[in-house]
Amino acid sequence: MKELLExxxxxxxxxxxxxxxxxxxxxITPQTHIVEELAQMVVxxxxxxxxxxxxxEHSAASVVLGGSAGGVRVYTSTSSQGLxxxxxxxxxxxxxxxxxxxxxxxxxxxxxxxxWNDQQDSISVRDxxxxxxxxxxxxxxxxxxxxxxxxAEDKSVMLPVMVxxxxxxxTHGMEVVDILxxxxxxxxxxxxxxxxxxxxxxxxxxxxxxxxxxxxEARYAIQETQKELLKLIPQxxxxxxxxxxxxxxxxxxxxxxxxxxxxxxAMGSVCGTIKEVIDELRKKGKKVGLLKIVCYRPFPAQxxxxxxxxxxxxxxxxxSLSLGSYSPLYAExxxxxxxxxxxxxxxxxxxxxxxxxxxxxxxxxxVVRLLNAKERTCEFIDLKPELLKEEYKxx
Amino acid sequence: MNNDLFVSGxxxxxxxxxxxxxxxxxxxxxxxxxxxxxxxxxxxxxxKYPETAWKVPFIHSLFENAPAVxxxxxxxLKVLGTKDTINIIAQGGDGSSIDIGLQSxxxxxxxxxxxxxxxxxxxxxxxxGIQRSGSTPFGTNTTTTPLSQNNYGNPxxxxxxxEIMLAHGIPYVATATVGYxxxxxxxxxxxxxxxxxxxxxxxxxxxxxxxxxxxxxxDIAKIAVETGLFPVFEYENGKLISVRKIQQKPVVExxxxxxxxxxxxxxxxxxxxxxxxxxxxxxxxxxxxEIVAAVPKTENTAQ
Amino acid sequence: xxxxxxxxxxxxxxxxxxxxxxxxRPKFLQKNCIGCKMCLTVCPEGCIEGNEKNTFxxxxxxxxxxxxxxxxxxxxxxxxxxxxxxxxxxxxxxx
Numbered sequence: 001m002k003e004l005l006e007x008x009x010x011x012x013x014x015x016x017x018x019x020x021x022x023x024x025x026x027x028i029t030p031q032t033h034i035v036e037e038l039a040q041m042v043v044x045x046x047x048x049x050x051x052x053x054x055x056x057e058h059s060a061a062s063v064v065l066g067g068s069a070g071g072v073r074v075y076t077s078t079s080s081q082g083l084x085x086x087x088x089x090x091x092x093x094x095x096x097x098x099x100x101x102x103x104x105x106x107x108x109x110x111x112x113x114x115x116w117n118d119q120q121d122s123i124s125v126r127d128x129x130x131x132x133x134x135x136x137x138x139x140x141x142x143x144x145x146x147x148x149x150x151x152a153e154d155k156s157v158m159l160p161v162m163v164x165x166x167x168x169x170x171t172h173g174m175e176v177v178d179i180l181x182x183x184x185x186x187x188x189x190x191x192x193x194x195x196x197x198x199x200x201x202x203x204x205x206x207x208x209x210x211x212x213x214x215x216x217e218a219r220y221a222i223q224e225t226q227k228e229l230l231k232l233i234p235q236x237x238x239x240x241x242x243x244x245x246x247x248x249x250x251x252x253x254x255x256x257x258x259x260x261x262x263x264x265x266a267m268g269s270v271c272g273t274i275k276e277v278i279d280e281l282r283k284k285g286k287k288v289g290l291l292k293i294v295c296y297r298p299f300p301a302q303x304x305x306x307x308x309x310x311x312x313x314x315x316x317x318x319x320s321l322s323l324g325s326y327s328p329l330y331a332e333x334x335x336x337x338x339x340x341x342x343x344x345x346x347x348x349x350x351x352x353x354x355x356x357x358x359x360x361x362x363x364x365x366x367v368v369r370l371l372n373a374k375e376r377t378c379e380f381i382d383l384k385p386e387l388l389k390e391e392y393k394x395x
Numbered sequence: 396m397n398n399d400l401f402v403s404g405x406x407x408x409x410x411x412x413x414x415x416x417x418x419x420x421x422x423x424x425x426x427x428x429x430x431x432x433x434x435x436x437x438x439x440x441x442x443k444y445p446e447t448a449w450k451v452p453f454i455h456s457l458f459e460n461a462p463a464v465x466x467x468x469x470x471x472l473k474v475l476g477t478k479d480t481i482n483i484i485a486q487g488g489d490g491s492s493i494d495i496g497l498q499s500x501x502x503x504x505x506x507x508x509x510x511x512x513x514x515x516x517x518x519x520x521x522x523x524g525i526q527r528s529g530s531t532p533f534g535t536n537t538t539t540t541p542l543s544q545n546n547y548g549n550p551x552x553x554x555x556x557x558e559i560m561l562a563h564g565i566p567y568v569a570t571a572t573v574g575y576x577x578x579x580x581x582x583x584x585x586x587x588x589x590x591x592x593x594x595x596x597x598x599x600x601x602x603x604x605x606x607x608x609x610x611x612x613x614d615i616a617k618i619a620v621e622t623g624l625f626p627v628f629e630y631e632n633g634k635l636i637s638v639r640k641i642q643q644k645p646v647v648e649x650x651x652x653x654x655x656x657x658x659x660x661x662x663x664x665x666x667x668x669x670x671x672x673x674x675x676x677x678x679x680x681x682x683x684x685e686i687v688a689a690v691p692k693t694e695n696t697a698q
Numbered sequence: 699x700x701x702x703x704x705x706x707x708x709x710x711x712x713x714x715x716x717x718x719x720x721x722x723r724p725k726f727l728q729k730n731c732i733g734c735k736m737c738l739t740v741c742p743e744g745c746i747e748g749n750e751k752n753t754f755x756x757x758x759x760x761x762x763x764x765x766x767x768x769x770x771x772x773x774x775x776x777x778x779x780x781x782x783x784x785x786x787x788x789x790x791x792x793x
Contacts, residue, residue: 021470021471021475024467024470048474050471050474053506054466055498055499055505056502058459058460059460059462059466059502062456062457062460062464062466063463063467065456065464065467066463066467066468067467069468069471070469070471070475072474072475092456092457198429198453198468199452200426200428200451203449203450203451203452203453204452204453205442205449205453205454206454207442207455208442208443208445208447208455209442209444210444211444214444
């Protein structure tokens with residue numbers, strides 16, 4: 001059913017249709033509305049969940065870890081500082097192979113403290129073993145939550161999934177979204193049957209101490225599962241398409257890329273702006289396109305290679321940094337071409353939208369303009385040099 | 396075969412107070428129990444993959460989050476409708492309960508989960524090499540409060556953890572010790588019969604960290620009680636309902652029995668400071684066993 | 699999928715910690731025992747078994763020789779004796 005909704009409320013509806021048994025979260029801007037709406041749904045009786053109000057994000061993640069180990073479907077959500085605070089629990093959840101789903105309302109990381117959007121938070125935990133999706137708009141955000149549960153709970157997967165959506169831009173933006181009915185979600189997402197759980201009838205020990213004899217294999221197993229996910233995710237989104245009518249590839253999206261001479265690669269809501277710019281430039285005869293990366297972990301290297309191998313110039317847009325080195329998405333895109341038969345002549349890197357700085361159509365046009373014969377690394381767009389002239393004076 | 400739920404083959408040191416306490420706790424709790432354990436000696440020596448000493452469901456996550464994980468397990472059992480028949484015990488050492496895990500524990504108590512929390516208090520971070528914790532008593536020689544010319548060990552008093560737990564207004568707070576195993580088991584059973592958050596702090600001597608013989612564990616636990624340095628008491632709904640009365644022994648009896656206090660034995664100044672701690676406990680909890688006078692007191696009796 | 703490393707209950711029994719003993723081991727005299735079960739209660743390994751008086755003994759396959767049972771016995775019916783270096787602990791293990 002189509003409704004005009006604030007992104008957070010749409011997410012809450014999508015999550016409640018997935019019927020999580022335990023919901024636990026700690027408030028942090030800009031995730032708050034999602035969790036507030038879920039709390040209201042619980043007290044109104046629309047959502048039959050145990051809602052656990054915790055005293056920190058570390059505990060929120062721990063509660064959902066315990067809930068999942070106890071054998072029920074769980075949900076949590078956070079941003080920025082909260083995501084970093086629960087990082088050790090994130091690694092723990094993935095290592096213990098528990099199918100937790102988390103919504104990350106992407107927000108910049110302190111210091112300096114900034115509550116607006118960039119992707120540094122979820123990028124910083126990309127090594128933890130979680131599946132990571134970056135959604136472009138609220139419709140995708142809503143659709144990817146049941147998809148997330150379906151993937152996480154698959155018995156050959158049993159890995160947690162993070163749905164990343166740009167904070168404020170998507171969480172607080174109003175869009176018309178089509179929310180599936182409960183019947184449709186139930187058809188797509190069966191009820192959770194745990195592979196293992198804490199049960200006095202079958203007493204097991206979870207989370208043992210592991211010495212060098214077994215640790216490597218446990219990590220290798222997750223790496224292998226992530227590889228297998230590259231085949232499974234399109235299958236799952238295909239099934240979702242049959243039920244919802246909305247087809248997602250699940251890994252990438254190619255927008256006017258076939259004959260493009262210049263392609264921009266990006267993740268998240270900025271892709272919507274980029275698509276608008278591409279339409280404008282195409283009208284003027286410029287052959288530009290967008291490769292949107294939807295699934296960042298597992299990293300769909302082969303799919304990206306196929307989409308870009310014949311393109312002369314590509315620009316990677318990063319909304320995060322790896323301070324001191326190449327920015328994250330750029331480093332991965334650039335390295336996947338090494339040693340391959342075909343590759344773009346120019347792979348440039350542009351940094352935009354940090355700390356919520358608006359990415360306008362002009363910003364994107366600047367990217368297109370600067371994507372030329374001169375290869376650029378870590379080129380900041382919309383930088384304010386006049387601020388950099390200020391110096392700290394000890395008076 | 397005895398019906399232990401915490402079985403042999405674990406790699407605790409010989410004479411480990413904590414392994415005995417864990418065994419006693421679990422046998423008192425019974426097979427319908429889920430254990431959520433913080434990182435520490437107990438978890439490390441009992442669950443090295445692929446072997447585990449636990450015959451009940453057991454989960455270990457991180458160092459400080461057993462209370463939060465247990466809260467999640469409790470929520471899951473409520474959803475599944477099985478909470479009423481299953482005990483949940485969250486546990487950890489003094490380091491993980493009183494220091495790094497205090498926040499998580501406080502949150503669990505404040506939310507009122509039906510979980511028993513057990514703190515195995517061996518008064519230092521033993522698993523990582525006997526470093527001092529918030530629960531290390533005054534004057535203890537640990538690897539991070541070592542001795543020197545002018546340093547007599549830990550300069551800070553033991554964090555008053557039972558009082559902090561009481562301040563949360565939970566229905567049951569008790570201290571126990573492996574020195575009195577039946578009392579320990581009685582308290583575990585009692586706690587598990589009460590709905591809501593419960594806390595028991597169990598004094599567990601550590602032969603390695605406290606530097607005593609492996610067969611002295613129980614005796615040292617008893618002397619700790621008898622000096623007043625580890626008061627054994629029970630609070631129900633905020634009211635003190637029982638204490639273990641003692642025939643008070645001077646603290647030096649306790650100090651000279653352990654290598655970690657050896658440096659104090661010939662230092663009357665430091666001993667006096669510790670005696671004050673013991674006397675304060677005795678006063679506060681009314682620990683002194685009253686000797687009934689043979690002759691009733693009159694106003695004329697000299698004080 | 700090689701998974702989340704889950705251990706089956708009670709498998710620590712595969713680890714025969716009796717091999718740790720180097721000096722002393724308990725001898726259960728089974729003469730003056732009153733069946734109080736304190737030895738069974740306080741053994742940190744849980745390797746003492748018995749029911750009525752004079753039936754208590756331990757599984758030497760697991761006993762670490764800590765001596766707590768000997769200290770607690772009210773009748774001094776458990777005595778710590780030297781670990782006989784000739785005796786193979788595996789050979790003496792009672793199952």
